[in-house]
Amino acid sequence: MAVMREILGSERLVLREITVADLPALGRIFGDPLCMRYYPSVKDAAATRDFFDRLAFESYAKNGFGLWAVIDRESGDLLGDCGITLQETSRGMEPELGYHLWRDHWGKGYATEAALACRDHAFSVIGLSRLVSIVSPENLPSQKVAGRVHQRREAFSKRNAAGATVERYLYISEKT
Numbered sequence: 001m002a003v004m005r006e007i008l009g010s011e012r013l014v015l016r017e018i019t020v021a022d023l024p025a026l027g028r029i030f031g032d033p034l035c036m037r038y039y040p041s042v043k044d045a046a047a048t049r050d051f052f053d054r055l056a057f058e059s060y061a062k063n064g065f066g067l068w069a070v071i072d073r074e075s076g077d078l079l080g081d082c083g084i085t086l087q088e089t090s091r092g093m094e095p096e097l098g099y100h101l102w103r104d105h106w107g108k109g110y111a112t113e114a115a116l117a118c119r120d121h122a123f124s125v126i127g128l129s130r131l132v133s134i135v136s137p138e139n140l141p142s143q144k145v146a147g148r149v150h151q152r153r154e155a156f157s158k159r160n161a162a163g164a165t166v167e168r169y170l171y172i173s174e175k176t
Protein backbone atom coordinates (compact mmCIF):
# COMPACT_ATOMS: atom_id res chain seq x y z
CA MET A 1 0.00 0.00 0.00
CA ALA A 2 1.20 3.53 -0.76
CA VAL A 3 2.49 5.50 2.24
CA MET A 4 0.03 8.30 3.00
CA ARG A 5 1.86 11.48 3.94
CA GLU A 6 -0.13 13.51 6.44
CA ILE A 7 0.21 17.26 6.03
CA LEU A 8 -1.99 18.77 8.72
CA GLY A 9 -4.94 18.17 10.98
CA SER A 10 -7.88 20.19 12.29
CA GLU A 11 -10.71 19.38 14.69
CA ARG A 12 -12.69 17.13 12.32
CA LEU A 13 -10.31 16.69 9.38
CA VAL A 14 -6.95 15.32 8.31
CA LEU A 15 -5.30 16.61 5.13
CA ARG A 16 -2.84 14.22 3.52
CA GLU A 17 -1.16 13.88 0.16
CA ILE A 18 -3.36 12.49 -2.59
CA THR A 19 -2.43 9.09 -4.05
CA VAL A 20 -3.41 7.51 -7.38
CA ALA A 21 -5.89 5.32 -5.44
CA ASP A 22 -7.87 8.49 -4.55
CA LEU A 23 -8.46 9.48 -8.18
CA PRO A 24 -11.77 7.59 -8.71
CA ALA A 25 -13.31 9.29 -5.64
CA LEU A 26 -11.96 12.69 -6.66
CA GLY A 27 -13.06 12.03 -10.24
CA ARG A 28 -16.63 11.73 -9.04
CA ILE A 29 -16.46 15.41 -7.95
CA PHE A 30 -14.83 16.64 -11.18
CA GLY A 31 -17.20 14.58 -13.35
CA ASP A 32 -20.34 15.88 -11.65
CA PRO A 33 -22.24 18.74 -13.37
CA LEU A 34 -23.46 20.20 -10.07
CA CYS A 35 -20.01 20.19 -8.43
CA MET A 36 -18.55 21.71 -11.62
CA ARG A 37 -21.37 24.24 -12.10
CA TYR A 38 -18.97 27.22 -12.07
CA TYR A 39 -16.29 25.54 -14.19
CA PRO A 40 -16.21 25.54 -18.01
CA SER A 41 -16.88 21.79 -18.15
CA VAL A 42 -16.81 18.51 -16.24
CA LYS A 43 -13.67 16.36 -16.41
CA ASP A 44 -13.51 12.72 -17.51
CA ALA A 45 -11.11 10.24 -15.86
CA ALA A 46 -8.18 11.22 -18.14
CA ALA A 47 -8.68 14.96 -17.55
CA THR A 48 -8.98 14.36 -13.79
CA ARG A 49 -5.73 12.39 -13.86
CA ASP A 50 -4.02 15.21 -15.78
CA PHE A 51 -5.37 17.82 -13.33
CA PHE A 52 -4.03 15.94 -10.27
CA ASP A 53 -0.77 15.05 -12.05
CA ARG A 54 -0.12 18.80 -12.37
CA LEU A 55 -1.72 20.21 -9.22
CA ALA A 56 -0.94 17.38 -6.80
CA PHE A 57 1.83 14.94 -7.78
CA GLU A 58 4.09 17.27 -9.82
CA SER A 59 3.37 20.20 -7.51
CA TYR A 60 4.37 18.19 -4.39
CA ALA A 61 7.72 17.44 -6.03
CA LYS A 62 8.33 20.94 -7.44
CA ASN A 63 6.82 23.23 -4.81
CA GLY A 64 6.42 21.15 -1.64
CA PHE A 65 2.67 21.83 -1.69
CA GLY A 66 -0.33 21.01 -3.87
CA LEU A 67 -3.92 19.88 -3.59
CA TRP A 68 -4.33 17.52 -0.63
CA ALA A 69 -6.97 14.91 0.23
CA VAL A 70 -9.53 16.07 2.83
CA ILE A 71 -10.31 13.12 5.12
CA ASP A 72 -13.03 12.88 7.77
CA ARG A 73 -11.05 12.08 10.93
CA GLU A 74 -13.86 9.94 12.38
CA SER A 75 -14.96 7.85 9.37
CA GLY A 76 -11.75 7.98 7.32
CA ASP A 77 -13.85 8.97 4.28
CA LEU A 78 -12.37 11.16 1.56
CA LEU A 79 -14.56 14.28 1.39
CA GLY A 80 -12.70 16.10 -1.40
CA ASP A 81 -9.53 18.11 -1.89
CA CYS A 82 -8.17 21.35 -0.52
CA GLY A 83 -4.74 22.82 -0.90
CA ILE A 84 -2.32 25.27 -2.45
CA THR A 85 -1.26 25.44 -6.10
CA LEU A 86 0.46 28.03 -8.27
CA GLN A 87 -2.10 29.97 -10.33
CA GLU A 88 -1.93 33.04 -12.53
CA THR A 89 -3.17 36.24 -10.89
CA SER A 90 -2.70 39.96 -11.52
CA ARG A 91 0.81 39.52 -9.98
CA GLY A 92 1.91 36.55 -12.11
CA MET A 93 2.01 33.01 -10.72
CA GLU A 94 1.26 32.90 -7.02
CA PRO A 95 0.13 30.41 -4.35
CA GLU A 96 -3.61 29.93 -4.48
CA LEU A 97 -5.84 28.13 -2.00
CA GLY A 98 -8.57 25.99 -3.57
CA TYR A 99 -11.18 23.47 -2.41
CA HIS A 100 -13.59 20.98 -3.97
CA LEU A 101 -15.88 18.73 -1.91
CA TRP A 102 -18.27 15.98 -2.95
CA ARG A 103 -21.76 17.52 -2.68
CA ASP A 104 -23.01 15.26 0.15
CA HIS A 105 -20.45 17.06 2.33
CA TRP A 106 -21.51 20.65 1.62
CA GLY A 107 -23.14 22.79 4.29
CA LYS A 108 -21.15 21.32 7.20
CA GLY A 109 -18.27 23.77 7.41
CA TYR A 110 -15.67 21.29 6.14
CA ALA A 111 -14.37 23.52 3.33
CA THR A 112 -13.92 26.49 5.67
CA GLU A 113 -12.24 24.29 8.30
CA ALA A 114 -9.85 22.79 5.72
CA ALA A 115 -9.12 26.15 4.08
CA LEU A 116 -8.39 27.89 7.41
CA ALA A 117 -6.00 25.07 8.35
CA CYS A 118 -4.26 25.35 4.94
CA ARG A 119 -3.93 29.12 5.29
CA ASP A 120 -2.33 28.78 8.73
CA HIS A 121 -0.06 26.00 7.41
CA ALA A 122 0.95 28.19 4.44
CA PHE A 123 2.14 30.99 6.71
CA SER A 124 3.54 29.08 9.68
CA VAL A 125 4.98 25.90 8.10
CA ILE A 126 5.58 26.55 4.38
CA GLY A 127 6.67 30.15 5.05
CA LEU A 128 4.56 31.89 2.41
CA SER A 129 3.86 35.60 2.92
CA ARG A 130 0.76 35.90 0.72
CA LEU A 131 -1.99 33.44 -0.18
CA VAL A 132 -4.93 34.11 -2.51
CA SER A 133 -8.08 32.43 -3.76
CA ILE A 134 -9.48 33.06 -7.25
CA VAL A 135 -13.28 32.82 -7.37
CA SER A 136 -15.86 33.41 -10.12
CA PRO A 137 -18.38 36.18 -9.37
CA GLU A 138 -21.16 33.57 -9.77
CA ASN A 139 -19.71 31.08 -7.26
CA LEU A 140 -21.40 32.32 -4.09
CA PRO A 141 -20.67 29.21 -1.92
CA SER A 142 -16.96 29.55 -2.67
CA GLN A 143 -17.09 33.30 -2.01
CA LYS A 144 -18.53 32.63 1.45
CA VAL A 145 -15.66 30.24 2.23
CA ALA A 146 -13.04 32.66 0.83
CA GLY A 147 -14.59 35.57 2.73
CA ARG A 148 -14.19 33.66 6.00
CA VAL A 149 -10.58 32.70 5.26
CA HIS A 150 -9.03 35.79 3.64
CA GLN A 151 -8.57 39.43 4.69
CA ARG A 152 -9.72 41.33 1.61
CA ARG A 153 -10.98 41.03 -1.95
CA GLU A 154 -10.02 42.63 -5.27
CA ALA A 155 -11.43 42.18 -8.76
CA PHE A 156 -9.22 41.24 -11.69
CA SER A 157 -9.53 40.09 -15.30
CA LYS A 158 -7.77 37.04 -16.64
CA ARG A 159 -7.62 35.07 -19.85
CA ASN A 160 -9.17 31.63 -19.67
CA ALA A 161 -7.92 28.55 -21.53
CA ALA A 162 -10.03 29.53 -24.58
CA GLY A 163 -8.36 32.98 -24.73
CA ALA A 164 -11.44 34.93 -23.57
CA THR A 165 -11.16 37.60 -20.87
CA VAL A 166 -13.10 36.69 -17.72
CA GLU A 167 -13.72 38.58 -14.48
CA ARG A 168 -12.63 36.98 -11.22
CA TYR A 169 -12.45 37.93 -7.56
CA LEU A 170 -9.05 37.66 -5.92
CA TYR A 171 -9.32 37.02 -2.19
CA ILE A 172 -6.07 37.91 -0.42
CA SER A 173 -4.41 36.95 2.89
CA GLU A 174 -1.05 38.35 3.94
CA LYS A 175 1.07 37.09 6.79
CA THR A 176 0.73 39.48 9.70
Ligand SMILES: CC(C)(COP(=O)(O)OP(=O)(O)OC[C@H]1O[C@@H](n2cnc3c(N)ncnc32)[C@H](O)[C@@H]1OP(=O)(O)O)[C@@H](O)C(=O)NCCC(=O)NCCS
Pocket residue numbers: 034035036038098099100101102105106107108109110111112113134135136139141142144145
Ligand atom coordinates in the same frame (compact mmCIF):
# COMPACT_ATOMS: atom_id res chain seq x y z
C1 LIG B 1 -17.06 25.66 -2.60
C2 LIG B 1 -17.55 24.57 -1.67
C3 LIG B 1 -16.37 23.72 -1.15
C4 LIG B 1 -18.25 25.24 -0.49
O1 LIG B 1 -18.83 24.24 0.32
P1 LIG B 1 -19.75 24.64 1.57
O2 LIG B 1 -20.28 23.41 2.12
O3 LIG B 1 -20.69 25.73 1.17
O4 LIG B 1 -18.69 25.33 2.56
P2 LIG B 1 -18.29 24.84 4.01
O5 LIG B 1 -17.91 23.41 3.98
O6 LIG B 1 -17.32 25.80 4.55
O7 LIG B 1 -19.67 24.94 4.77
C5 LIG B 1 -20.17 26.21 5.11
C6 LIG B 1 -21.61 26.13 5.47
O8 LIG B 1 -21.84 25.06 6.40
C7 LIG B 1 -22.65 25.53 7.48
N1 LIG B 1 -22.31 24.69 8.65
C8 LIG B 1 -23.06 23.65 9.07
N2 LIG B 1 -22.45 23.05 10.12
C9 LIG B 1 -21.31 23.72 10.35
C10 LIG B 1 -20.26 23.57 11.30
N3 LIG B 1 -20.25 22.58 12.20
N4 LIG B 1 -19.21 24.43 11.25
C11 LIG B 1 -19.19 25.42 10.35
N5 LIG B 1 -20.16 25.61 9.42
C12 LIG B 1 -21.22 24.76 9.42
C13 LIG B 1 -22.32 26.99 7.59
O9 LIG B 1 -23.38 27.70 8.17
C14 LIG B 1 -22.07 27.41 6.15
O10 LIG B 1 -23.24 27.80 5.50
P3 LIG B 1 -23.22 29.18 4.63
O11 LIG B 1 -22.03 29.11 3.70
O12 LIG B 1 -24.51 29.15 3.93
O13 LIG B 1 -23.05 30.28 5.60
C15 LIG B 1 -18.56 23.61 -2.40
O14 LIG B 1 -19.65 24.38 -2.84
C16 LIG B 1 -17.91 22.89 -3.56
O15 LIG B 1 -17.19 21.90 -3.40
N6 LIG B 1 -18.20 23.36 -4.78
C17 LIG B 1 -17.69 22.75 -6.00
C18 LIG B 1 -16.23 23.09 -6.26
C19 LIG B 1 -15.97 24.58 -6.28
O16 LIG B 1 -16.72 25.36 -6.86
N7 LIG B 1 -14.87 24.96 -5.60
C20 LIG B 1 -14.46 26.35 -5.48
C21 LIG B 1 -13.72 26.80 -6.68
S1 LIG B 1 -13.28 28.54 -6.56
